[in-house]
Amino acid sequence: MLLLLARGHVALLTARRQHLGGSLYSCSQWANHNRPMADAMDPDAASVELSSNRTAMSFERTIMSTDRTLMSAARTSISLIGFGFTIFQFFHALSEKFLDSRLPPEAPRRFGGSLILLGMILLVMALWFHRREVLALRTRRQHLFELGLIHQPAIHRTSAAVSISILLFIVGALAMWSVASHASLF
Numbered sequence: 001m002l003l004l005l006a007r008g009h010v011a012l013l014t015a016r017r018q019h020l021g022g023s024l025y026s027c028s029q030w031a032n033h034n035r036p037m038a039d040a041m042d043p044d045a046a047s048v049e050l051s052s053n054r055t056a057m058s059f060e061r062t063i064m065s066t067d068r069t070l071m072s073a074a075r076t077s078i079s080l081i082g083f084g085f086t087i088f089q090f091f092h093a094l095s096e097k098f099l100d101s102r103l104p105p106e107a108p109r110r111f112g113g114s115l116i117l118l119g120m121i122l123l124v125m126a127l128w129f130h131r132r133e134v135l136a137l138r139t140r141r142q143h144l145f146e147l148g149l150i151h152q153p154a155i156h157r158t159s160a161a162v163s164i165s166i167l168l169f170i171v172g173a174l175a176m177w178s179v180a181s182h183a184s185l186f
Contacts, residue, residue: 049151052150052151052152053152055144055150056141056152059137059140059150062137063137063159066133066134066137067130067160068161069126069129069130070127070129070130070159070161070162070165071161071164073122073123073125073126073165074123074126074164074165076119076122077119077120077122077123077126077165077168077172078119078168079119080115080116080118080119080122081115081116081119081120081168081171081172081175083115084111084112084113084114084115084116084117084118085112085175085178085179086112087108087111087112088108088109088111088112088113089112090108091107091108091111091112092109109179109180113176116172116175116176116179117176119172120169120173120176123165123168123172124169127162127165127166127169130159130165134159138154138156142154
């Protein structure tokens with residue numbers, strides 16, 4: 001049964017290669033274009049190729065999972081930064097108009113600044129964890145590629161989650177500067 005499935009998959013790949021002019025390009029560029037067609041027809045080679053593709057795709061899924069973890073930390077961080085800045089602005093305006101001496105003058109600044117700082121620390125820790133995990137996965141994948149267990153070379157791309165997190169850190173730093181220096185930046 002497995003042999004029939006492998007042969008059917010090879011026949012499908014062969015038909016798609018002939019339809020596309022001899023080459024098959026996937027969206028993630030994982031197809032190995034230099035393999036002779038005789039290798040693709042061998043059931044053992046097809047099984048090895050399918051296994052190699054599954055292993056390579058499992059690495060991609062793990063990297064996407066790490067990106068999702070970074071994005072969840074970024075959501076928590078943006079909540080902390082936004083909440084800290086809002087608390088500072090709200091209690092600062094409230095103490096000027098309504099709470100003359102009931103609230104210490106630096107209390108909104110300290111509380112809001114501590115929430116902003118906590119959000120920035122969380123973001124730095126999440127970026128560090130993400131970077132460490134991605135480097136470990138790339139190293140392991142490269143080792144498997146050198147052993148010949150994965151046939152496709154790694155595709156390195158910048159994660160949108162990392163870019164968003166870095167921009168969020170800059171926004172947090174600006175909010176912290178605004179709270180610390182009494183400047184009205186936002």
